[in-house]
Amino acid sequence: MKALYAQSGGVTSVINASAYGVIDEARKNGLEIYVGINGVTGILKERFLDATELDIEFLRYTPAGAFGSCRKKLKSDADIEKLFEIFRKNDIRYFFYNGGNDSMDTAWRLQAEAQKRGYELKVVGVPKTIDNDLPHTDHCPGYGSAAKYIAIAMMEAALDLRSMYVDSTQVFVMEIMGRHAGWLAAAAALGWVNGIGADIVLLPEEPFNKDEFISAVDNIVSRKGHCAIAVAEGLKYPDGFFVSDMGYTDSFGNRQLGGVGFTIAGMVRSELGLKTHVAIPDYLQRSGRHIASATDVQEAEMCGRMAVRYALEDNYGVMVTMERVSDEPYEIRYSSVPLNLVAEQTRMLPKDYFDKFMVTEKFFKYALPLIQGEPYPPFRNGLPDYKLLDLK
Known part of the structure; x- marks a missing residue:
């Protein structure tokens, strides 16, 4: 079975760890496992990599999408028709799609279309997003590492600000990813458990009031001389x-965003006459x-791994989920949810997780x-020893 x-x-810093889990588990269960290069965009061009004998150890520590990603939305009947021609031609019977909201919509469309056509195809979604906004799961792979990066970056930037504010920058602004939900921006405050973090956190869930914001910055600077802001x-x-809003949309119809850090700064x-500095971690x-x-x-x-196990147990048309059993000690259990309940849905930061600017x-x-x-990751020459696949 293929x-x-x-x-x-x-992509995320751990999406390849999910790839490792899928490939290794598939091989252990006797499946011929192939990888589509650049998601459905590559599959439509029959760009496959046979992973049955591939050395996959590097996937555990290499960031970004080792097999290439895409942002293609299945809009046309022609694309769907071609995909199923390719599935039939290559006898593909299991499909594991690793992505976020829009990717789960693609996975659901393919599962529904397979049932409509009477084609035996088992589709399972593998969750991934630093935005942490997929519903019906406690959290998403990729979020924990991105949150850790943001928390550390804000701690170190805030220390820099504290060192220089007397006659230099007094307000530092970090612009953080998060289109609709503020999970990642909220992580900029986590450093407070060790004594330093963002003084103000601006979230999509809290409507922005300029006057209240300026007043908060003024109060913080008056009290401590400097202010670190996450937005x-x-x-x-x-x-x-x-x-x-940059005034245009991407291929999924999402408004393209950028520059909010400079807008806030x-x-x-203009209102307080303070020197500001802006950082945008972006891909970092x-x-x-x-x-x-x-x-x-x-x-x-x-x-x-669970995606493969579910498919082999005839639990398909679903996305793998994590349910939290306890906080202390931390424990989760794995489960699943129908793809149609996840597709194009967004899980917001709960209202009791924030209070105005914190x-x-x-x-x-x-x-x-x-x-x-x-x-x-392993280091060589003083740098991470990341591996690259030749995808040409």
């Missing part, structure tokens, strides 16, 4: 309009494998277990 795995959407790219005004400069926050979370790596791999103790209790452990 199985196909592919990666989709924005999610999806920050919205009370009318729902994005503060950083500009407000501070999602592919920072050098300081990943061990919990995240282990769970990402296990989600891949996260609450409930968020700390939720997030801290997810950033534990340091599974460092």
